[in-house]
Amino acid sequence: MVMTVFVVAAVLAIVSALVAVSHRDPVINVLSLVVTFFCVAVNFALLGANFLAAAQILVYAGALLVLFLFVIMLLGAPQAPESGLHRPVQKTAGLALAAIVIIGGVLLALTMKVLPPASPVTGDAREIGKAMLTTHAFSFELISVLLLAAMVGALMLVKRKH
Amino acid sequence: MAPTISHFVILAALLLGIGAAGVLLRRSGIAILLGIELMLNAGNLALVAFARQHGNLEGQVFVFFTMAVAAAEVAVGLALLVAIYRRQQSIDVDRLSVMRW
Structure with missing residues (x-):
């Protein structure tokens, strides 16, 4: 199931x-x-x-x-057609890199030693909130600074100059 | 039979590869940002799978931070696209060659 x-x-x-x-x-x-x-x-x-x-x-x-x-x-x-279609080198390199990522990940996962999960964790809001506001409190505050910086940056980027 | 961690990691690798192909092959700025979102989500999936495997919550907390960083990245990236579009009426990244020498 x-x-x-x-x-x-x-x-x-x-x-x-x-x-x-x-x-x-x-x-x-x-x-x-x-x-x-x-x-x-x-x-x-x-x-x-x-x-x-x-x-x-x-x-x-x-x-x-x-x-x-x-x-x-x-x-x-x-709706304009994209300009990158007549670029065989870039197209080959992009597809080759994507294939390397996929094949590497699949091989890694297949050769991985699978153990039964250590102990089933339930990621409910209480547990995650507790971890985020105690152990990771500093990172949590940093995220709020990052979001503020992103907000101000986005506003500055799209502001029209008078 | 229940899916093991390998199944989830293989799915994450496939999604990451598809996202990388999108970033590398597309020329539209919006498609590139969408590919980056897909790659971040694949990373999140792998983090949650490993958190489950190791039986602790750190991975899930990290995924939460990744989501916040992705939100900030998309806001700034889309603002950049709007600014670029105002400047040259196009979001084709091949035309962004003004800073190339």
């Missing part, structure tokens, strides 16, 4: 990821990436990370991809 859910989510994630990076229309790219992120959220839930599965849907599918769609609408969905 769990295996079936995993296989369905994995196949759907890979197919929609391929559509997301290969289709011409940026709106379809973003919408199929939403499907990929939902499938990754299903995988988080299968791994017992319930809070992260919810955060994945809220942050990625909810906030980030809406931001992408907003910018695509703002720029008016550019």
Whole structure:
């Protein structure tokens, strides 16, 4: 049963990821990436990370991809053909690098010694919040500084000069 | 049979490779940012799988921080794209050669 859910989510994630990076229309790219992120959220839930599965849907599918769609609408969905098609060297190098990453990862995973999980952890909000606000409190504060810097930076970048 | 950590790591490797291919092969700025998001998500999946394998929560906390960094990165990246589009009416990264010598 769990295996079936995993296989369905994995196949759907890979197919929609391929559509997301290969289709011409940026709106379809973003919408199929939403499907990929939902499938990754299903995988988080299968791994017992319930809070992260919810955060994945809220942050990625909810906030980030809406931001992408907003910018695509703002720029008016550019339809011009991409200029990179007649560049065989770059295309070969890109595909070769991607293949190396995939083959290396698969070989690593296949030769990995699989032990039964040490102790089942449940990533509910209480446990994660406790870890984040005690052990990792400094990183947590740094993240808030980073978000503030990103917000100010984004505003400065798009500000019109009068 | 339940999926083991290998299954999740293989899925993460496939997603990372697809995202890398998108970043390296596409010329549209938005498609490149989407590929980076896909790669970050693949890394998150591997982190959660290893956290489960080792039976502690650190990996999941790290994924939470990665999500925040990804949000900041997308905000700045999209602002850059808007600024570039205003300047040259295009987000094709091949046309961004003004700083090349």
